[in-house]
Amino acid sequence: MSISPLYVSPIGRGGVDIGIQNILRAVKRSGEQHAQLLRMPEQYNFLPMLLPYALPSGWSDGHGVIQARSRLAYALKRPGIPLVTTVHHLTTDPRLTPVSSLAQRVFYRLVESQYDGWSVKKADAVVCVSRYTQMMTEQTYGRTDTHLIYDGIDTDVFTPHPDGQLAALPASDARIKLLFVGNRTRRKGFDLLPKIMDLLPNDYVLYYTASFQQGVDTQPHPRMIPIGTPDRDGLVAAYRSADIMLFPSRLEGFGIAPAEALACGIPVVTTNASALPEVVDHNQSGILVEPNDVAGYADAVRLLGEDAQLRAQYGAFGRAKVVRCFGYDMLGPAFLNLYTQLMQR
Structure with a gap:
């Protein structure tokens, strides 16, 4: 059975963006070559409610699963297609408040926490990238059937240098x-x-x-x-x-x-x-x-x-x-197993 998962992600430059790319690579490496990442302009990170009007006609055709981060997944719900959202971290976390500006705190509390909540509620499956994030998601939004799938690392790329330490950093007298x-x-x-x-x-x-x-x-x-x-x-x-x-x-x-x-x-x-x-x-x-x-x-x-x-x-x-x-050998099969379960419901 071809799953053909579709990942929708506005362009980003942080760990969340790296995470979705790792999922795509891991799923493809595990045999699902029809997996696709649909990129959108960066502003849709902040205006996800406009995504349905900006996506190309027939954007979900032929895909068995749709997946996106919790800030925007709620806007991608389609009849008959399972929706998966990934929670990377929650802006409602009290640890975030002391290190956020006033503008950030207002946005997190009044806007982003609402997006996260809608996605957690609407998704057919909620994936959390750590036990800590899973605990915070369950405490904050009350959903107790979340799935733990750790973020993944391509351990075939991120490897020790075969000849020991590499001199690739700018020169200095550092010991x-x-x-x-x-x-x-x-x-x-x-x-x-x-x-x-x-x-x-x-x-x-x-x-x-x-x-x-x-x-x-x-x-x-x-x-x-x-x-x-x-x-x-x-x-x-x-x-x-x-x-x-x-x-x-x-x-x-x-x-x-x-x-x-x-x-x-x-x-x-x-x-x-x-x-x-x-x-x-x-x-x-x-x-x-x-x-x-x-x-x-x-x-x-x-x-x-x-x-x-x-x-x-x-x-x-x-x-x-x-x-x-945390290698791709764990990440890819974990998501493919979840997708298969969703499509068989």
């Missing part, structure tokens, strides 16, 4: 190279990075990606070096060139960047909060620090920075965990 991947926002903990660097030795340097949500305009610390917005190959090279990933995020629905780093054999220092402990195992693949504990992050980084054997041990454990739990 220990740290890497932060994510948007430069308070939710991601970017504001904590300069404070952490102040507590680290002078031969520790932090490389960080640019972002579409430009939280700062200037280099925030003398030992923080921007690396722009690398494509997927560039990102793999950056992970392979780093010694440690530093990711002091305050809230993650899953944690794609830490999972990518672990897949490349790089240990992670991150936060003991939200879904991050589901990705990073404390004292096994990285170190978990309590939220906002600047000294704790610095101590964890220094512990790993001064012990190459421990870094290698944590990296190997993390790589094995990601392959076992």
Whole structure:
């Protein structure tokens, strides 16, 4: 039976957009070659109610399942076609409030939470990308038949370098190279990075990606070096060139960047909060620090920075965990099994 799932996603530049691309690739790799991703302009992320009027005529013809993120899935409900929505994280999460602007809080409370709720209610199946997100979805919207399918990582692409560490980051005199991947926002903990660097030795340097949500305009610390917005190959090279990933995020629905780093054999220092402990195992693949504990992050980084054997041990454990739990071999079959169940109802 051909399922031909259709994924509808306005163009985006964050983890949610990466997530839908990973689902598409994993489902195709698992044998469903007719899976299709329908892209729409970015503004439909904020005006999903207009999607039905903008989609091409016959857009759902020939597809057995329609899937979209919870911000917009409700607008894509079609008679006779199962609708799947994916919840990546909820803007009603109380952890988000202290790190959001007033405008963001108003939008989240009055607009996006409504979109999420409508999608969770209307969907034939609700998929959550972590146990934490599943718990928050059930508590917030009362739906108790959600499905847990973790976000996935292409572990055939995100791999350790076969010859060891790669020199792909900008040149520096650093003995220990740290890497932060994510948007430069308070939710991601970017504001904590300069404070952490102040507590680290002078031969520790932090490389960080640019972002579409430009939280700062200037280099925030003398030992923080921007690396722009690398494509997927560039990102793999950056992970392979780093010694440690530093990711002091305050809230993650899953944690794609830490999972990518672990897949490349790089240990992670991150936060003991939200879904991050589901990705990073404390004292096994990285170190978990309590939220906002600047000294704790610095101590964890220094512990790993001064012990190459421990870094290698944590990296190997993390790589094995990601392959076992978050690889495409798990992601693709899990969704195909769900689609088959929906179509047989």
